[in-house]
Amino acid sequence: MVRGVMRGAGSVVVVVGAGHAGLEAAFAAARVGVQVVVVTGSLETIGQTPCNPSVGGVAKGHLVKEIESLGGFMGRAADACAIHGRILNRSKGPAVRATRVQVDKRRYGEFARAALLAQPALLAGPGITVVAGLVAGVILAEGTGRVGGVRLQDGSQIAGDAVVLTTGTFLGGVLHTGAERTPGGRVGEAPALALAEHLRGLGFALKRLKTGTPARLDGRTIDRGDPAIELQPPEDPAPRFVAPDDDPPPLLRQVDCHLTHTCAATHDLVRAHLHASAMYSGAITGRGPRYCPSIEDKVVRFAERERHQVFLEPEGLDTDSVYPNGVSTSLPAAVQEAFLRTIAGLSRVVLLRPGYAVEYDAVDARALTHTLASKDLPGLYFAGQINGTSGYEEAAAQGLIAGANAALWLRERPALQVGRDQGYIGVLVDDLVTQGCDEPYRMFTARAEYRLLLREDNADARLCDLAFAAGLIGQARHERARARAEQVNAMAAAIERRRDPGPGPAWLRERAEAQACYAGYLVRQQREVDRLRGDAADLPLDPNTDYGRLAGLTSEAAERLARVRPTSTGQVGRIPGITPAALMCVWAHARAALSNLS
Numbered sequence: 001m002v003r004g005v006m007r008g009a010g011s012v013v014v015v016v017g018a019g020h021a022g023l024e025a026a027f028a029a030a031r032v033g034v035q036v037v038v039v040t041g042s043l044e045t046i047g048q049t050p051c052n053p054s055v056g057g058v059a060k061g062h063l064v065k066e067i068e069s070l071g072g073f074m075g076r077a078a079d080a081c082a083i084h085g086r087i088l089n090r091s092k093g094p095a096v097r098a099t100r101v102q103v104d105k106r107r108y109g110e111f112a113r114a115a116l117l118a119q120p121a122l123l124a125g126p127g128i129t130v131v132a133g134l135v136a137g138v139i140l141a142e143g144t145g146r147v148g149g150v151r152l153q154d155g156s157q158i159a160g161d162a163v164v165l166t167t168g169t170f171l172g173g174v175l176h177t178g179a180e181r182t183p184g185g186r187v188g189e190a191p192a193l194a195l196a197e198h199l200r201g202l203g204f205a206l207k208r209l210k211t212g213t214p215a216r217l218d219g220r221t222i223d224r225g226d227p228a229i230e231l232q233p234p235e236d237p238a239p240r241f242v243a244p245d246d247d248p249p250p251l252l253r254q255v256d257c258h259l260t261h262t263c264a265a266t267h268d269l270v271r272a273h274l275h276a277s278a279m280y281s282g283a284i285t286g287r288g289p290r291y292c293p294s295i296e297d298k299v300v301r302f303a304e305r306e307r308h309q310v311f312l313e314p315e316g317l318d319t320d321s322v323y324p325n326g327v328s329t330s331l332p333a334a335v336q337e338a339f340l341r342t343i344a345g346l347s348r349v350v351l352l353r354p355g356y357a358v359e360y361d362a363v364d365a366r367a368l369t370h371t372l373a374s375k376d377l378p379g380l381y382f383a384g385q386i387n388g389t390s391g392y393e394e395a396a397a398q399g400l401i402a403g404a405n406a407a408l409w410l411r412e413r414p415a416l417q418v419g420r421d422q423g424y425i426g427v428l429v430d431d432l433v434t435q436g437c438d439e440p441y442r443m444f445t446a447r448a449e450y451r452l453l454l455r456e457d458n459a460d461a462r463l464c465d466l467a468f469a470a471g472l473i474g475q476a477r478h479e480r481a482r483a484r485a486e487q488v489n490a491m492a493a494a495i496e497r498r499r500d501p502g503p504g505p506a507w508l509r510e511r512a513e514a515q516a517c518y519a520g521y522l523v524r525q526q527r528e529v530d531r532l533r534g535d536a537a538d539l540p541l542d543p544n545t546d547y548g549r550l551a552g553l554t555s556e557a558a559e560r561l562a563r564v565r566p567t568s569t570g571q572v573g574r575i576p577g578i579t580p581a582a583l584m585c586v587w588a589h590a591r592a593a594l595s596n597l598s
Contacts (some may be wrong), residue, residue, distance in 0.1 A: 011410040012037060014150050014160035016135045016195075018046040020074065021166035021384030023112055024141040025403030025474060026128055027073050029164075032407035032471045035127045037158055038116065039150060041170070041189055044131055047112020049392065050186045051213045052323050053315050054463070056241070058088055058445040060393040061098035062424045065459035067144070067396055068241050070404075071483070072426075072474035073115065074396045075241030080249035081108040083317055084234040084257055089205055094514035095452050096445045099239045104252065104316040125237055125247065131158065134190065137198035138380060147379035153194060162379040162406040162436070165195075166204055166399055167386045169211065172196035172361035176278035177354055185360065196361045205364045206285035209440050210279075211390060212294050212328040212357040215336050218350040222258075222312060227343035230259040234309070243460065244507060255314050258345070262295070262309040262327070265342040268336065271300045278330035278357055284540040286359045289390045289440040294357070295327045309344060314588040315379065321352055330357035362388040364430040366564050371405035371415045372398060372429065375543070375565055381406050387432055390440030397425045398432075416470045416551030421450045421529040422462055434564060434574045450529065452521050457511040461485035484508065492516040538570035539590035558584035 013029040015022050018040035026036045040046060053077035056064050084102035117130060134153040141148030149160040150397045170185030170192045183191050200206055223229075231372035236256040242248035274280045278511065279288070288294065298308050311325035318515070324346075329336055340346050343427030367375055367388040372387070374380040383402035383454045384395035418426035427448045432441065445451050454462070464481035467473045473481075489511035491501035496519055501512060543565040547558040557578060566572045572586050 006263045008223040011407070012160045012162075012408065013389065013403065013406045014158055015166060015168035016129070016150060016163065016191075017033070017168060017384070018112075018116065018172070019048065019166060019384065020392045021168070021399030021402075022164075023047055023116060024067065024074065024396045024399030025164045025166055025381075025383055025406070026116065028071075028400045029407040030128050030473060031071060031473075032404055032411065032413075037160060038061065038128060038130045038151070039133050039135055039158060040130065041126075041132070041134050043113070043117075045186070045189065045591055046084075046116055046130075048186070048269075049103065049105050049108055050315065051211075052325055053245070053393060054100060054102045054107065054313065054325075055082075056098060056100040057393075058096070058227065059086060059424060059445045059447070060391060061088070061241075062098055062445070062454065062456050062459070063393040064099070064241050064396045064442060066418075066423045066425050067271065067393075067400055067462040068243075068462055069460040070078075070400055070467045070470075071156070071477070072396065072400050073112075074393070076106060076249060077111050077575050078112050078114070079240050079242050080250075081252065082238065082240075083107070083252055083255050084209055085240075085254070087239050094457060094517060095455050096447075098456060099241060101239065101241075102257065102313050104318075105321075106316050118402065126470055127516040132137065133190065134194075134225045136192075136194035137475070138165075138202070140377070142293045145378060147273050147377060161410050162381065164381040164383060164399070164401075164402045164406050165386055166382075166384045166395070166396070167192050169360040169385055171199075172206070172208075174359045175438050176284055176357040176359065177249055178276050178278065178335070179283070181278075181280070181283065185358070187356070191360075199363065203512050204367060205246075206361040207364065207386075207388070207438070208359060208365070209362050209388060210284055210286035210288040210357055210359045211292075211356065211385075211440060213289065214295075214326075214328045215326050215333075215350040216323040216339065217312075217324055217340070217346070219314065221348050221350045222322060222434065223345045223347065224258055224346040227311075228259075228260060232257040232259055236275055242344040243480075243484070244505070246477065251316060255317065256311040257314070258278055260312060260344045260346070262310060262339075262343055266339050267299045269342060270295055273335045274300070275333055276332050276335060277506045283332070284357060284359050287439040287492070288357075289442060291442050291444070292328070292390065292440075294516050295329050296331065312345070315566070321357045327355070328357075329355045360385070362386055366436040368433050369543070370417050370433055371404065371409070372402040372433075373409070376441045379409070381411070382398070385440075388437040388441055389428070389432070390442050390579040394428060394441065394443055395483045397428055400472075401425065401429060404472060408470060413471075414469070416466065416472075417467065420448070421453060421525075422466070423459070424448055424454055429510075430571070430574070433573050434566070435576055449523055452518050453525050455514060457514055458485075461488070473500050488512045488515060492519070499505035524531075538568055539587065539594060540568055541566055541572070541586070541590055542593070543567050545589070550584040550585060557585075561586070
């Protein structure tokens with residue numbers, strides 16, 4: 001049986017999964033102008049925030065601003081559901097300041113479901129159909145070598161001209177709490193086991209990764225009056241991801257968060273039960289995120305630390321559930337309750353649900369192009385944790401790129417590619433497809449060599465032309481973004497000349513002050529970008545180059561290059577293990593190829 005929208009009705013992109021990557025992929029493909037079929041295991045968990053219900057943070061806020069500038073969904077959803085907001089790194093320079101909001105978990109899921117199922121005018125494309133089902137494999141069209149849709153576990157098929165896989169932690173997923181092992185991608189949801197085996201059969205190299213989440217606490221049992229607990233009120237005015245003149249959604253009631261700390265007794269309890277942790281018992285083989293460690297990892301790796309921060313963050317306006325950010329764990333439930341009760345303010349805390357670790361499969365993203373398309377199977381795209389990343393924001397950014405490019409490819413239009421000098425999204429994608437990762441990848445400002453150019457405040461100015469060219473935003477929105485940029489440029493120039501920049505809203509003046517603050521540095525960085533773009537140091541490469549036949553290359557270098565299949569000499573320079581001698585050899589080849597063409 002074949003289900004879904006058929007090809008006769010026009011080009012169809014099938015999106016597998018409806019988490020943060022799947023949502024952005026679906027909306028982006030629809031905005032570009034193709035029909036979309038979303039296949040999800042459960043309609044009830046569309047847009048769920050299974051870990052911390054927060055959006056943004058250091059570098060992650062930059063990604064959300066860029067998603068918003070490309071016409072995406074996450075920033076608007078976060079603004080509609082935010083219950084606590086702060087600007088991080090406020091005391092540092094504008095380039096590293098970042099917006100972070102705590103969202104209402106239930107409302108965020110409801111907002112996402114409504115957007116996907118009802119398709120309000122803001123997000124509507126030619127059509128999005130949502131199908132409940134578990135995908136078991138990809139269909140390959142006979143005689144073409146292209147993707148032809150997906151096969152569901154019940155044997156039915158959904159036809160499609162391109163497929164975007166956004167499986168999150170469901171690909172071969174297993175949940176761990178102490179010695180308990182349960183197949184699943186999230187609590188109560190079945191894993192995608194058949195699809196994992198199918199991808200291996202197609203030749204994709206899969207690796208095992210791990211992430212985790214802490215227990216959920218009953219807020220009624222937290223002693224917020226404990227003098228050791230620090231109040232963290234939301235900022236006023238509340239920070240937003242959507243520009244004030246782009247019709248941001250109404251603001252919900254804002255609530256307080258609190259900060260407490262672990263202590264020596266906490267660490268002693270954790271150490272005494274390390275043997276019972278799934279991470280330290282050998283039950284988990286996957287690599288976890290280095291920059292978001294579990295409490296077990298913190299106690300072992302940072303043994304000299306006397307305490308660690310624990311942020312108590314409400315999960316919504318209509319729930320007593322509190323997320324203790326900083327103590328993710330795979331220890332047995334009884335041990336979790338015991339160590340949590342050693343923390344200030346939590347001496348009588350009651351667990352609503354124990355924490356757990358999730359182990360899952362991910363593909364080697366070096367098998368993908370900068371459009372997030374498979375190098376070997378035309379029409380197959382990957383986005384999110386399946387590519388080895390960690391975090392909602394990284395997943396959403398990839399979903400937008402993959403969904404847009406799947407649709408652009410079907411419409412035979414130029415691909416959407418964000419350069420490393422144009423956005424954190426460009427840094428993210430380039431790092432993944434060039435270097436891959438052996439642990440969950442998380443975005444940091446330090447990863448962006450042009451971070452002075454890539455501030456949160458100028459995301460729309462940087463990306464609006466790309467968004468408009470790809471069909472991701474309309475003309476009116478593009479013109480507003482260009483008008484903002486021109487006004488900011490004029491105000492920044494006046495500030496540099498020590499003159500009054502004239503009338504204008506405070507939020508644009510703040511942008512202008514940031515631009516003026518970095519003026520000299522920005523000129524130097526832009527010159528570097530222009531030099532690298534125009535210099536012979538960055539030449540195009542045929543991705544199908546036979547590096548085994550290039551004179552002067554070692555077999556190891558040839559193997560690394562063949563695996564990545566770089567499209568430019570600049571990308572070659574970022575491949576781990578490529579020596580200067582190997583890079584010079586590839587430059588010589590690229591120059592010769594260009595000379596032959598001319």
